[in-house]
Amino acid sequence: MKKWIVVLFIGVAFFTIIGKNFIGEDKHTFPNNEKDVRIIMKGTKYETKAYIIKGKEKGPTIFINGGIHGDEVAGFSTAEELLSYKLKKGKLIILPRANKVACEINKRTADFMEDLNRQFPGKKDGNDTEKIAFEITEFIKEMKPQILLDLHESRGNYREGRLGNSIIFTPKDGTAELVMTILERINANASEGNDFTFITNAPKGSINYETTNQLNIPVLTVETNRKLDLKVRIDQQLEIVEKIFEYYGVE
Ligand SMILES: [Zn+2]
Numbered sequence: 001m002k003k004w005i006v007v008l009f010i011g012v013a014f015f016t017i018i019g020k021n022f023i024g025e026d027k028h029t030f031p032n033n034e035k036d037v038r039i040i041m042k043g044t045k046y047e048t049k050a051y052i053i054k055g056k057e058k059g060p061t062i063f064i065n066g067g068i069h070g071d072e073v074a075g076f077s078t079a080e081e082l083l084s085y086k087l088k089k090g091k092l093i094i095l096p097r098a099n100k101v102a103c104e105i106n107k108r109t110a111d112f113m114e115d116l117n118r119q120f121p122g123k124k125d126g127n128d129t130e131k132i133a134f135e136i137t138e139f140i141k142e143m144k145p146q147i148l149l150d151l152h153e154s155r156g157n158y159r160e161g162r163l164g165n166s167i168i169f170t171p172k173d174g175t176a177e178l179v180m181t182i183l184e185r186i187n188a189n190a191s192e193g194n195d196f197t198f199i200t201n202a203p204k205g206s207i208n209y210e211t212t213n214q215l216n217i218p219v220l221t222v223e224t225n226r227k228l229d230l231k232v233r234i235d236q237q238l239e240i241v242e243k244i245f246e247y248y249g250v251e
Contacts, residue, residue, distance in 0.1 A: 035083075040095065040135050046128065048100040050139060051083055052093055059090030060248045063145035063217075064241065065136075066095065068117045068152070068207065070102025070109065074224050074233035075151035081234065082241065090250035093143045098136060118205035121214055133207075140211060146248055147178075150207050150221045151237055157225045158197050164225030167240070168199045170212035178218060178247075185243045194236070199223075220244070 036052040048067075066079030079096035097103045099116045109115050114129040122133025140148065156162030169179045179198050187195045202208035208219040222240050224233040245251070 038139065040098075040139065041132055044128075046099075046101055046132055048095070048097050050093060050095040052091065052143075053083070053085065053087050054091050055087040055089045055251070057089040057251075060147075060250055061091040061093065061143060061145040062244065062248060062250055063093040063140060063143060063148040064095070064151065065098055065148060065207065066151045067097035067103045068099055068150060069115075070099050070105060070107050072108075072151075072153035072226075073106070074153050074226075074230060074237055075222075076103055077230070078151055078234050078237040078241065081238065088251040090245075090248070092250070093139075093145060095136065095139075099132065117207060118203065120205055120207050120210035136207070137211070137215075140217065141215060145217060147244065148207070148211055148217055148219045149241060149244060150219055152221055152223045153226045153233065154223045155226050157193075157227070158199070162225070163199065163223040164227070165195065166197050166199045166223045168202050168208060168221035168223065170202050170209050170219065171200055172212050172218075173216070175212065175218045179220065182220070182240075182243055182247060185247070186240055189239075196240070 038050040038052065040048050040050055064079050064082060067076035069075070076096050079094055082092065082094055083096070085092065099109060099113070101113065102109045102116070109129075114127065116129050116132060119129045119133040121137040122135070123130040124134050126134065152163075154163035157164045158166050167179055167183065169175050183196055183198060190196065202219075202221060204210075208221045211217050211219045222237055224236050226233070
């Protein structure tokens with residue numbers, strides 16, 4: 001056999017093996033998730049983007065809401081970090097900055113607005129804050145998620161009478177059982193003093209209370225402690241989100 005034929009033969013064989021592996025790997029990392037964008041409050045100063053990320057395999061839908069309070073930085077930072085999540089199975093709806101104006105000025109809400117997390121389910125012809133709540137509620141209805149995670153922060157740990165290191169839920173149907181299972185998984189790896197507890201008194205008008213009761217969609221409000229470093233808080237929120245992905249079979 002001529003030398004160049006041997007080289008060509010080895011080359012083809014080599015490329016077939018390696019090339020196949022590359023293609024195989026590509027299929028498993030899904031580098032280009034399909035990502036649709038939806039605009040909430042389009043054409044107003046409150047305009048904010050929601051992202052719909054679809055895995056290649058069908059699966060449950062999880063809605064992640066951040067920035068409903070503009071000074072709870074770990075919440076919207078975590079939601080934004082999740083935008084680059086390489087999703088294989090299921091669907092993520094991410095609204096990182098529900099109250100974009102408040103996030104921009106790093107305040108719970110703007111002086112000319114109400115507290116967005118007391119205006120749910122909102123009003124179509126209400127004041128500006130009620131309109132934002134209304135549009136978000138309509139969007140949730142349309143997306144029909146299995147669960148909604150609302151990412152927040154508090155000024156201290158629950159042991160100090162604050163909300164930090166807690167998951168808030170509204171008792172209805174199986175929500176208590178769900179939260180207990182999730183908490184067990186989170187606390188299995190928690191370092192001392194960093195465990196999470198549950199709280200059940202989500203206020204009327206909050207996305208938690210109203211979405212659970214009116215839309216029958218369980219909402220878990222995740223509260224981290226602002227006294228900790230931002231990096232620690234974001235990591236805690238990401239870990240909780242991942243545990244919930246695991247529970248629902250989102251990959
Ligand atoms: Zn909050």
